Amino acid sequence: xxxxxxxxxxxxxxxxxxxxxxxxxxxxxxxxxxxxxxxxxxxxxxxxxxxxxxxxxxxxxxxxxxxxxxxxxxxxxxxxxxxxxxxxxxxxxxxxxxxx
Amino acid sequence: xxxxxxxxxxxxxxxxxxxxxxxxxxxxxxxxxxxxxxxxxxxxxxxxxxxxxxxxxxxxxxxxxxxxxxxxxxxxxxxxxxxxxxxxxxxxxxxxxxxxxxxxxxxxxxxxxxxxxxxxxxxxxxxxxxxxxxx
Numbered sequence: 643x644x645x646x647x648x649x650x651x652x653x654x655x656x657x658x659x660x661x662x663x664x665x666x667x668x669x670x671x672x673x674x675x676x677x678x679x680x681x682x683x684x685x686x687x688x689x690x691x692x693x694x695x696x697x698x699x700x701x702x703x704x705x706x707x708x709x710x711x712x713x714x715x716x717x718x719x720x721x722x723x724x725x726x727x728x729x730x731x732x733x734x735x736x737x738x739x740x741x742x
Numbered sequence: 743x744x745x746x747x748x749x750x751x752x753x754x755x756x757x758x759x760x761x762x763x764x765x766x767x768x769x770x771x772x773x774x775x776x777x778x779x780x781x782x783x784x785x786x787x788x789x790x791x792x793x794x795x796x797x798x799x800x801x802x803x804x805x806x807x808x809x810x811x812x813x814x815x816x817x818x819x820x821x822x823x824x825x826x827x828x829x830x831x832x833x834x835x836x837x838x839x840x841x842x843x844x845x846x847x848x849x850x851x852x853x854x855x856x857x858x859x860x861x862x863x864x865x866x867x868x869x870x871x872x873x874x875x876x877x
Binding site (some may be wrong): 644645646647648649650651652653654655656657660674676678679680684686693694695696697698708711712714715716 | 768770772773785786787788789790791794796817819820821822823830835836837841843845851852853854855856858859860861862863864865866867868869870871872873875
């Protein structure tokens with residue numbers, strides 16, 4: 643069985659934001675959390691528009707930089723604060739961000 | 743005598759459609775660095791998730807002529823980590839691996855223009871076709 647696929651890698655920010663997110667507070671929900679079998683965790687985050695993305699991290703607070711990059715790419719957000727995020731967060735918890 | 747088992751297109755189509763069934767709704771295409779595990783049932787070991795692209799809610803159209811073609815795949819607008827892409831996988835929406843494949847610039851299952859992926863960059867997939875074996 644052959645798999646044939648074509649992928650390309652483009653510079654950061656080369657896609658226009660595909661959704662918008664206004665200023666103020668927004669929720670990022672942890673919809674799944676599981677070990678990757680290698681000492682890290684996969685954290686599945688549901689964005690405010692329902693889009694889901696998985697991050698492979700050692701701990702929850704490692705998410706913030708990756709989330710900020712993804713929020714910037716997806717929504718064009720240049721400035722935000724994480725107003726609620728902690729190591730104790732688990733499945734179902736909400737990470738709060740404030741978009742300036 | 744040489745080994746030469748061949749399947750009809752109908753059988754290959756049925757095998758391929760099982761991939762679509764196994765991936766299920768809203769599956770994922772993930773790209774990793776590190777050594778590709780033996781098979782999708784083998785746990786990761788030293789692999790970093792570089793990019794994750796969302797498959798369509800229905801990942802593939804019905805197999806035809808012994809090939810299975812993916813419906814549109816959403817770009818990863820911001821790659822998760824920096825590393826060298828070595829292999830990829832199709833997973834269920836919950837992350838269970840179904841099909842693993844090699845990734846490289848040539849001679850691999852999946853071709854990518856550069857295996858060097860940098861966190862934050864865009865990764866897109868313009869085509870994904872699986873051809874059933876033993877035609």
